[in-house]
Amino acid sequence: MSTVQIKGDETPPADSLASRLNGALHDILESSWLVVLCAVILAVLGGSILIAVTDPDVIAASAYFFSRPGDTFVAIWEAVSGAYVAFFNGAIYNLKRPEFATGIKPITETLTFATPLIMAGLGVGLTFRAGLFNIGGRGQMLFGAAFGGWVAFAIPLPPGVHAAVAILIGMLAGALFASIAGVLKAYTGAHEVIVTIMLNYIAGALIVFMLTTQGLLQAPGQQNPKSPPTMATAILPKLFGDQYRLHLGFILAIIATIAVWWILERSSLGFKLRAVGLNPSAAKTAGINVKRIIITAMAISGALVGLAGVNQVIGTETSGFSSGVDAGIGFDAITVALLGKSTPWGIFAAGILFGAFKAGGYTMQGAEGIQIDIVAVVQSLIVLFIAAPPLVRAIFRLPAPGSKRRQKKAKDDIDSTTEAVSA
Numbered sequence: 001m002s003t004v005q006i007k008g009d010e011t012p013p014a015d016s017l018a019s020r021l022n023g024a025l026h027d028i029l030e031s032s033w034l035v036v037l038c039a040v041i042l043a044v045l046g047g048s049i050l051i052a053v054t055d056p057d058v059i060a061a062s063a064y065f066f067s068r069p070g071d072t073f074v075a076i077w078e079a080v081s082g083a084y085v086a087f088f089n090g091a092i093y094n095l096k097r098p099e100f101a102t103g104i105k106p107i108t109e110t111l112t113f114a115t116p117l118i119m120a121g122l123g124v125g126l127t128f129r130a131g132l133f134n135i136g137g138r139g140q141m142l143f144g145a146a147f148g149g150w151v152a153f154a155i156p157l158p159p160g161v162h163a164a165v166a167i168l169i170g171m172l173a174g175a176l177f178a179s180i181a182g183v184l185k186a187y188t189g190a191h192e193v194i195v196t197i198m199l200n201y202i203a204g205a206l207i208v209f210m211l212t213t214q215g216l217l218q219a220p221g222q223q224n225p226k227s228p229p230t231m232a233t234a235i236l237p238k239l240f241g242d243q244y245r246l247h248l249g250f251i252l253a254i255i256a257t258i259a260v261w262w263i264l265e266r267s268s269l270g271f272k273l274r275a276v277g278l279n280p281s282a283a284k285t286a287g288i289n290v291k292r293i294i295i296t297a298m299a300i301s302g303a304l305v306g307l308a309g310v311n312q313v314i315g316t317e318t319s320g321f322s323s324g325v326d327a328g329i330g331f332d333a334i335t336v337a338l339l340g341k342s343t344p345w346g347i348f349a350a351g352i353l354f355g356a357f358k359a360g361g362y363t364m365q366g367a368e369g370i371q372i373d374i375v376a377v378v379q380s381l382i383v384l385f386i387a388a389p390p391l392v393r394a395i396f397r398l399p400a401p402g403s404k405r406r407q408k409k410a411k412d413d414i415d416s417t418t419e420a421v422s423a
Contacts (some may be wrong), residue, residue: 039385055079059284090363112331114355130297131277136196137330139203144306147173149313174306182298186291194347
């Protein structure tokens with residue numbers, strides 16, 4: 001068999017170039033990120049079907065579908081397109097606003113909603129990499145908000161220093177509360193899922209008690225379970241002026257993402273975390289203190305989730321907080337971590353996506369009368385499809401990882417390389 005040798009700047013043979021392009025395309029098709037994208041597409045399609053079947057105009061037009069089917073299809077198009085245009089106007093850019101300054105407000109709202117989701121998602125994702133499942137985000141957020149918020153409204157400090165101390169105390173509170181589950185897991189074998197669920201109830205009841213007790217978290221003279229407002233010296237500054245809600249917390253989310261990436265990918269601690277997550281027994285044999293790593297992972301996770309909690313009280317809800325300050329973020333963080341494949345920048349992107357769902361969902365509800373639960377269904381469908389990658393691959397006809405085609409390509413590459421060397 002003759003071979004063509006490439007020398008100098010000669011043009012490579014067409015079949016070699018085609019082989020490389022096919023290989024690159026095949027790698028893309030087998031990418032887990034493509035599966036995530038396809039899962040999002042399927043979830044949006046599912047949401048579109050729900051929007052269509054629940055729209056009053058579609059229901060009315062379907063009553064005479066067989067006599068005038070075009071009316072039904074027009075009604076479906078208007079319902080679905082109107083919903084997603086409203087979503088775009090509420091989450092990305094409001095096309096109805098003539099001025100750029102007001103038109104970009106939706107994207108700032110998306111980033112505001114995304115900020116605590118990114119912080120908490122990083123915490124949950126880090127435990128995933130360590131082979132743990134931290135489902136106690138609500139309790140850790142409440143502890144971070146309570147103790148960081150107490151510093152923010154009760155202890156007068158200079159501007160800048162005040163916010164920094166509140167953040168530090170909030171993160172420490174979240175870390176200590178999460179460490180309880182880490183210690184029980186490491187030294188008693190208690191399952192972290194059960195422990196963190198129970199700790200959520202404990203944190204919720206404890207915060208309600210503190211918010212209804214004068215001298216603890218309840219505002220003086222307040223009958224409702226609500227804290228005093230955050231002192232002005234502790235409030236995180238707005239990034240683009242008072243007309244937008246986006247504040248310095250988003251920059252902190254970026255810093256947290258970089259820090260978690262460095263921990264997981266560039267530090268010895270990250271190597272140990274990943275080793276324990278892959279195989280605790282092998283990690284122990286290699287000399288890694290598995291118990292210490294479990295506790296450390298839970299502590300760092302709790303600190304990140306606690307950061308999300310204190311972000312709420314000194315950045316978003318500065319007029320005082322209640323027991324609902326977590327706003328379901330502790331549980332949504334699990335979805336964000338799953339969608340982000342437990343990688344820092346994947347979680348960052350997933351947090352922004354879910355922030356867009358929150359910001360755009362309210363606009364869809366107000367402009368088109370669509371139930372906000374439809375957005376929740378779309379989020380749930382994303383998780384469902386991500387949890388079933390074989391189903392997504394089957395629907396989109398994507399090759400499975402390590403498929404026969406890829407194995408054949410690898411064999412052909414080896415054979416061609418061997419022939420070229422022998423020639």
